[in-house]
Amino acid sequence: MSAPSVPLPGGTWTLGDLTVTRFGYGAMQLAGPNVMGPPADHDGALAVLREAAELGITHIDTAGAYGPRVTNRLIREALHPYPDALHIVTKVGAVRDEQGGWPPARRPEELRRAVHENLQDLGLDALDVVNLRIGDAQGPQSGSLAEPFEALVELQRQGLIRHLGVSNATAEQVAEARTIAPIVCVQNMYNLAHRQDDELIDELAREGIAYVPFFPLGGFTPLQSSALSAVASRLNATPMSVALAWLLRRSPNILLIPGTSSVAHLRENAAGAGLPLSAEDLAELDGIGR
Numbered sequence: 001m002s003a004p005s006v007p008l009p010g011g012t013w014t015l016g017d018l019t020v021t022r023f024g025y026g027a028m029q030l031a032g033p034n035v036m037g038p039p040a041d042h043d044g045a046l047a048v049l050r051e052a053a054e055l056g057i058t059h060i061d062t063a064g065a066y067g068p069r070v071t072n073r074l075i076r077e078a079l080h081p082y083p084d085a086l087h088i089v090t091k092v093g094a095v096r097d098e099q100g101g102w103p104p105a106r107r108p109e110e111l112r113r114a115v116h117e118n119l120q121d122l123g124l125d126a127l128d129v130v131n132l133r134i135g136d137a138q139g140p141q142s143g144s145l146a147e148p149f150e151a152l153v154e155l156q157r158q159g160l161i162r163h164l165g166v167s168n169a170t171a172e173q174v175a176e177a178r179t180i181a182p183i184v185c186v187q188n189m190y191n192l193a194h195r196q197d198d199e200l201i202d203e204l205a206r207e208g209i210a211y212v213p214f215f216p217l218g219g220f221t222p223l224q225s226s227a228l229s230a231v232a233s234r235l236n237a238t239p240m241s242v243a244l245a246w247l248l249r250r251s252p253n254i255l256l257i258p259g260t261s262s263v264a265h266l267r268e269n270a271a272g273a274g275l276p277l278s279a280e281d282l283a284e285l286d287g288i289g290r
């Protein structure tokens with residue numbers, strides 16, 4: 001990994017003892033349609049991952065369920081042996097069925113299997129960060145996470161996991177996890193138009209815990225808002241750039257993992273997230289999801 005010619009916007013954050021760039025990359029879009037099977041353009045997918053490293057990105061988000069086992073193997077093929085600075089964050093707690101659904105797999109033996117598959121597919125002896133994904137496709141669902149989270153804590157004790165996080169979780173579940181073991185991040189759905197975690201973000205910021213929004217650009221349904229388009233056209237920028245720049249300004253503990261299968265979009269996003277926003281722009285954007 002050569003030194004990037006332009007620093008990434010947002011600087012760095014520390015996940016436990018791991019320093020990562022706040023501008024990261026989410027690998028989900030590299031699998032085939034509906035996040036199933038291999039990519040249509042295998043070499044193109046490898047090129048995106050290598051470009052992420054070239055840009056200086058040191059935080060890649062993935063999961064064994066992507067493909068399944070497709071994005072992890074692409075990451076290994078593109079970037080192994082990994083540069084010391086690069087940190088891969090994965091998640092466990094769901095698998096895939098033949099219809100492309102995401103059924104839960106949170107029994108201790110299922111989590112153990114998932115951790116071992118991630119290690120094997122990524123070519124690692126220990127995983128930097130593992131998020132326990134709970135809830136379902138509709139979003140977070142209430143209920144105790146103690147049993148699955150304790151199973152991951154046991155794998156951490158065995159040295160297979162460095163740091164833990166939770167994903168798709170309610171504020172109560174985040175609090176419950178923290179009574180069991182320290183967490184370094186929470187990965188939930190959040191973007192300009194979906195602001196239900198505003199309070200949680202501020203609380204985690206006070207505690208030094210990262211908040212990693214998934215679907216920062218709207219996910220499978222791109223963000224659309226007339227206020228967003230108005231700010232973007234005034235700044236001569238794309239709505240995607242404005243949405244990412246707003247997230248970086250929203251709170252210092254927010255880490256970005258926008259997904260893309262395109263080298264051009266990756267470069268555009270890395271540059272766009274650094275777009276300067278005035279107090280007036282921020283106030284207008286703030287009104288979108290409130």
Ligand SMILES: NC(=O)c1ccc[n+]([C@@H]2O[C@H](COP(=O)([O-])OP(=O)(O)OC[C@H]3O[C@@H](n4cnc5c(N)ncnc54)[C@H](OP(=O)(O)O)[C@@H]3O)[C@@H](O)[C@H]2O)c1
Nearest residue numbers: 026027028061167214215216217218219258259260261265
């Ligand atoms: N914890 C969870 O339950 C969970 C759930 C979902 C996702 N995630 C993680 O979050 C990451 C981000 O989520 P995501 O990828 O689903 O959604 P996203 O980042 O909100 O949006 C990705 C979509 O935006 C498009 N896009 C990206 N940059 C663009 C640009 N500059 N111009 C136009 N279109 C652009 C991509 O298409 P192109 O490929 O054409 O660029 C893709 O369709 C994932 O990669 C995954 O790692 C986690």
